[in-house]
Amino acid sequence: MNKKWMLLLGALLAVFVIGGCGSDSKEASADEEESSAEETTASENNEDKTNEETTADSKAATFPELIDYMKTTTDAEETKVFYEHTEPQTHEMEGVAVSLDAYSLVGIKDFHTDFSIPFDDETSGAVILAKYTVENDSDKEVFYMPRFDLTYSSGLVYNNDYKELLPEDQQLFEKLPPDTKYSLKAGESITGFVAYPFGTAELETVMGEGSALIEVPAAQAKAADFGNPIGKEGKFTINFDEAGAKETESNKEFYQDAVSIENMGDKKMIEQKEGIGESKELGDATITLDGYQFTEFKPNEIEAPRFENFKNGIALLTVKFNVDNKGSANIALDNLRSNLYVNDGAQYQMNEGMLSPHDYGEIASAGGTGELFQVYVLDKEQYDKIWKDKAFNIELGPLYDDNAKDVSKGKKAEFKLK
Template identity: 50%
Template sequence: MKKSLFLMSSLILSTSIILGGCGKSADETKKDDEPKKTQEEKGQAKDKDKVEKEESKKDQESIKGSADFASLISYMEKETQGKTKVLFENNESQVHKMEKVSISLDAYSVVELKDFHTDFNIPFGEQTNGGVILAKYTVKNDMDKDVYYMPSLDLTFTGANKIYTNDKDLIPEESQLPTKLGYKTDYLLKAGEEITGYIAYPFGETDLAKINELGTVTVEVPKPYTEKENYSSTLGSDGRFNLALNRDGSKKVASDSSFYQDKVTLDNMGEKKMLKEKSDINESKKIGDVNAILEGYQFTQFTPNEVEAPRFSNFTNGVTLLTVKFKLENKATSEIGLSAMTSKLSVNDGMQYSLSEGMLLNYKYNDVIKAGETGELLQVFALDQEQYEKIWKDKSFEVELGPIRDKDVKDTSKGKKETFTLPK
């Protein structure tokens, strides 16, 4: 990095010697000025040295990264014969709890890696310039029994052509989380145990440019198991970490935290702008053996990004999204399959209706609310923005929820449904 330059200017004094007049002689003037000039020069030199040291320190930090990542970056640079530069770092922890098991993203560093050996180019899309996201994770078991955890912390972003996973050749093997908690250890996380390790996600320069423009990426957090290789013995629910990659990304992550976490928000599908919201409604209705509680709703103006725009091509007048939040108390003997739940929105005093959009929800097949447990259900509706603004927004909205279904889409509430009117 180019260091700041200090331009030193000398004060040139013109002294007129007038014979027989008052004042100092040229020799006297020179003697008086010399100490003053020397003092100024010393002060400027001292200031210059101080600033240069500070900038040198900043340069070193930007090249090598924080203490968490400095040794890893040095290793990666030496191993790949490439040149590194830290582009962005974040040390604010994110935690996802799965009952008494938790995983935290403690810190991460976005590192540019250029001109590296071709032996390493395959995970970089066969390019020899790119970047690496180094992430530090801690997995903790606060239960009084062992669990099993596979740290397949896959990274993705809007428009990604593949899933990004750990590259075992970029950082020391003994520091990698999949080494400390992997197949050699049977993925065993003992009662009371805590394991910290790193994952390196590589990107070619093409994908690095994409994620820098998006500003954010996400990491999928899987659930632990209470029994070895028994994939039905899971605890809690899957989670996500949102990673900002630059200042704009940090602003995006901060603003998105105020929105319900539907797929639009979680996958950074575009920009949301809050139009109207209401929370703490807490209206409860019974659907079979399930108490459905309307907790709140959000109307947002939505502008899809370039990647997602084709999905919304039918909305020529803009898109308004309605996201409705329910709490479901499952008092039945069967599970509730979140991905199988649907609803209907009636607008314009019942003259028009819209069905919930499953593609805008983040639920997977195995996302359920077990018998006897309580969980959240989001439902999303896509509306024509112009009609919303001109016709619908001041009229009543009714959401019909049900029937209750399990993950195999089997009706478990005998066709029962309930209608909720969204309060203004």
């Protein structure tokens, strides 16, 4: 394991130092108005105090306050902040926005066994405290289940919210609860926290990967009906130190296929072209070739077995299309297939669906638009010695709706990259 992770994990067993203190919430009510001036003044003072405390209760807590609460509640010996990130990430969904406002990775040592199960039965580990805001900027009530699962490549299970580590009035799931069917009124904005626990063994694994993903569900137009999504699902990235944050930032220059989103390894740009703008009609849709990127790719240790057949290095071709769906049927993006022809058409291969960023059921809705990415895995040696100076052509289609019905009558569109 990398030395910095050994040092970081070793800190779990070392002395933890953290500043910050919690504050008790008190409720006061104004006394009835009395005739004397002194009693009136006292009553006004009490009212002012009540208003201040009500305002304070409605505000989001600070991370030091939450850490202090967690330490006290779990009877932990000590806690320590390993890393904190305060630059927001936002996912927009047609009038509904979700933001990961900030997060803090906190080590927690020797806590009560009552809290050990979500930590894989360990009594030391770490917790990611994540602050989220869900905002409805539309003029209609929407419904949003705030299930922000944390995932990583080698994880066998999702890391879900362990809300008992947080004060009830700060828990996002209590602010958007099931008994209201997760209702979010027009113009309403809700901020709350989610806690993700890790035992020391799992923490070692996830930190070795360098980052994790937060899955962001789509909003829903109808209560208790997940067949009416508003916008589409998204993802946020959690990093574990400043180096990881810088790597995530530099990763933004690449098209966000699954390789980039899931941090499967390192990309290095070979060649790119953007703003091509070549359009073809296919069924009731206009498909526009927007751009492409050739990258040299080195998978990480976890993903390497998937690419073990590529003995001479790997080049990835990621192609971006824009889909303008003018028809009355949705167009499925998750199962759209294509062929790449190389070596002046002498060889071809299909796109690699497992490297597509499109989630199951993702569509370009009827009358709407969408981005489509197609990814191809190339032998780097053949690319360098044979293919790179010859023609690359793509045959895309046919198009299918979200019930797997062919909506382009078997027709395909052809695009020339170079």
